[in-house]
Amino acid sequence: MMDWTDRHCRYFHRLLSSRALLYTEMVTSPALVRGGALHLLRFSPEEQPVALQLGGSDPAELAEAACLGAEAGYAEINLNVGCPSDRVQSGTFGAVLMRDPKLVAECCAAMIKASPIEVTVKCRIGVDDQEPSDVLPEFIARVAGAGVSRFSIHARKAWLQGLSPKENRDIPPLDYDLVHQMKGLFPALHLSLNGGVTTLDEAVAALERGMDGVMIGRAAYHQPGDILMDADRVIFGEAALDRTREDVVRAMLPYIEQHIDGGGKLGQVTRHMLGLFAGQPGARHWKRHLSENAHKSDAGAHTVLDAIDKMHAARPVL
Structure with a gap:
């Protein structure tokens, strides 16, 4: 790996x-x-x-x-x-x-x-x-x-x-x-x-x-x-963690902010998160927004939240 x-x-x-x-x-x-x-x-x-x-x-x-x-x-x-x-x-x-x-x-x-x-x-x-x-x-x-x-x-x-x-x-x-x-x-x-x-x-x-x-x-x-x-x-017979995929994204935001404050780049973290919504409605828009924007100089936690919004906007209304 x-x-x-x-x-x-x-x-x-x-x-x-x-x-x-x-x-x-x-x-x-x-x-x-x-x-x-x-x-x-x-x-x-x-x-x-x-x-x-x-x-x-x-x-x-x-x-x-x-x-x-x-x-x-x-x-x-x-x-x-x-x-x-x-x-x-x-x-x-x-x-x-x-x-x-x-x-x-x-x-x-x-x-x-x-x-x-x-x-x-x-x-x-x-x-x-x-x-x-x-x-x-x-x-x-x-x-x-x-x-x-x-x-x-x-x-x-x-x-x-x-x-x-x-x-x-x-x-x-x-x-x-x-x-x-x-x-x-x-x-x-x-x-x-x-x-x-x-x-x-x-x-x-x-x-x-x-x-x-x-x-x-x-x-x-x-x-x-x-x-x-x-x-x-x-596998372990335990209760699954009580969080959704979006909860996980939001739980990553403090880590992302700390990384950027320390001189890191957003893409160094979010490149590992691109597949989180694989198979879910709107996943392509989540992945595309992060892939196209995470490298920008002003990219930050707001970029990740924007990717969630893009994903929601692409989902069909039932």
């Missing part, structure tokens, strides 16, 4: 669900340890629970980065072994590490030893010409042996040569059965299914089939009103 789940996105998503675990964008251990980019760790307490997603392949460096994440107050440290982007491969981390479970285990062992909070792993079922049914059980067993008890498994291979990061999210076929088989092989581990889940009904089906969790990325981002607003009730 690089360039997607920044702190503005997470603050917004937390207003939709009080229970869903949110993840940061992937932050590299070199950026934190060697680059001193501690601003990448900033988040609002209101966002909790939040997992810090790290990328790296040096055990000592990852251990230090995990400590920094723990000190910053994150609820979990997650090592990304699933991202297929070129810049991640060039740094020898992300999905390319599926080829080296021994190194991943060493990284996780060092992080666990150094960090007072839980260390988890997000992975693929394999990369390139690997046979997932062979490599995935070995990968999980070795990394679990290092002390990791929670895995989120993207049920697709990553093709590091020949497919772009975007194509890697859609073209490799999903193999949910293999991920479910891992739950049978490793019943004591907490395993979450990731990849291609677009509705809460699909998430419930995976949970009923035996998975411990479900990670939803793109659908939760592009249709947050459909996924996150009902997650507390459907």
Whole structure:
């Protein structure tokens, strides 16, 4: 979720669900340890629970980065072994590490030893010409042996040569059965299914089939009103938050004003809110008004309220 789940996105998503675990964008251990980019760790307490997603392949460096994440107050440290982007491969981390479970285990062992909070792993079922049914059980067993008890498994291979990061999210076929088989092989581990889940009904089906969790990325981002607003009730069996989508927009206004007062731009926040009314009458006008006006120098909370008005004006009168 690089360039997607920044702190503005997470603050917004937390207003939709009080229970869903949110993840940061992937932050590299070199950026934190060697680059001193501690601003990448900033988040609002209101966002909790939040997992810090790290990328790296040096055990000592990852251990230090995990400590920094723990000190910053994150609820979990997650090592990304699933991202297929070129810049991640060039740094020898992300999905390319599926080829080296021994190194991943060493990284996780060092992080666990150094960090007072839980260390988890997000992975693929394999990369390139690997046979997932062979490599995935070995990968999980070795990394679990290092002390990791929670895995989120993207049920697709990553093709590091020949497919772009975007194509890697859609073209490799999903193999949910293999991920479910891992739950049978490793019943004591907490395993979450990731990849291609677009509705809460699909998430419930995976949970009923035996998975411990479900990670939803793109659908939760592009249709947050459909996924996150009902997650507390459907997934966690709790009462849904007593607010409408418009209530959420108005609850964002103080945050938006504070961000702008601090020198920020409206579009940095509202770009994450464009899909809130997806599928609702007038949603196109909400999205268009913000897309066309949020970048303007005088854009502010009033621009967001104007977008609501545009949406209402476009709705049919019954």
